[in-house]
Amino acid sequence: MKENLEKYKKDIQNMSAKEIIQWAFDSFGEKNVILASSLSVEDQVLTDMVCELAESPRVLTLDTGRLFQESYDVIQMSMDKYKISYEISFPEAKEVLDLVTEKGPNLFYNSVMDRKECCYVRKVRPLKKSLEKASLWITGIRKDQSVTRENLSHVEWDNHFGLYKINPILDWSEKDVWKYIKKNKVPYSSLQDKGFLSIGCAPCTRAVEKGQDIRAGRWWWEAPESKECGLHVSA
Numbered sequence: 001m002k003e004n005l006e007k008y009k010k011d012i013q014n015m016s017a018k019e020i021i022q023w024a025f026d027s028f029g030e031k032n033v034i035l036a037s038s039l040s041v042e043d044q045v046l047t048d049m050v051c052e053l054a055e056s057p058r059v060l061t062l063d064t065g066r067l068f069q070e071s072y073d074v075i076q077m078s079m080d081k082y083k084i085s086y087e088i089s090f091p092e093a094k095e096v097l098d099l100v101t102e103k104g105p106n107l108f109y110n111s112v113m114d115r116k117e118c119c120y121v122r123k124v125r126p127l128k129k130s131l132e133k134a135s136l137w138i139t140g141i142r143k144d145q146s147v148t149r150e151n152l153s154h155v156e157w158d159n160h161f162g163l164y165k166i167n168p169i170l171d172w173s174e175k176d177v178w179k180y181i182k183k184n185k186v187p188y189s190s191l192q193d194k195g196f197l198s199i200g201c202a203p204c205t206r207a208v209e210k211g212q213d214i215r216a217g218r219w220w221w222e223a224p225e226s227k228e229c230g231l232h233v234s235a
């Protein structure tokens with residue numbers, strides 16, 4: 001499968017975000033394509049697009065057990081607007097139990113290693129399990145979100161999870177995202193209006209000051225280079 005990557009890159013090089021998603025449905029089949037949504041504004045744009053383009057869109061989200069109430073509100077609002085059911089993925093109870101028993105409920109503040117272990121158990125493993133039932137996943141990654149995302153392409157082979165991955169709004173600016181959200185009345189987290197510009201789990205996210213990098217509120221105690229949860233590892 002991986003050998004088609006260069007062809008796919010050429011196929012979609014001049015396509016818009018919606019055209020890239022349509023290409024994915026046509027090339028891989030709707031039931032084999034899944035949007036992995038973190039409920040961010042970017043993923044809400046993509047939820048709106050896949051719900052417009054697919055008859056039975058597959059939208060996955062990870063319930064880490066540490067989400068904000070406002071994130072559950074986004075799920076509910078989207079279910080109501082788009083008449084969809086989410087594929088909600090939970091971590092294995094035993095793994096979470098072992099982790100918090102050994103290291104405590106707030107282990108993520110101990111070290112980068114402990115934080116990554118928490119992300120691995122609560123996010124990476126559940127995502128890996130869910131992606132086994134897909135051939136391609138859609139992400140809302142944008143290049144200007146962080147230094148770790150500057151060299152990505154619109155289509156990639158995801159070595160880590162063993163399937164193709166498309167990033168349809170890779171080149172969009174934050175302004176483009178908000179323009180789409182407002183124009184199409186797309187539901188989004190009320191935390192966005194309180195300065196939470198990139199939202200993950202509650203204990204690992206805080207509001208940012210005006211002018212600060214949008215991901216500055218994620219794992220704010222760590223250096224920028226380590227700020228990924230393991231979901232987006234380059235091939």
Ligand code: SF4
Pocket residue numbers: 064066108115116118119120122123200201202203204229
């Ligand atoms: S973001 Fe924080 S609470 Fe959520 S999985 Fe990662 S370390 Fe754990």
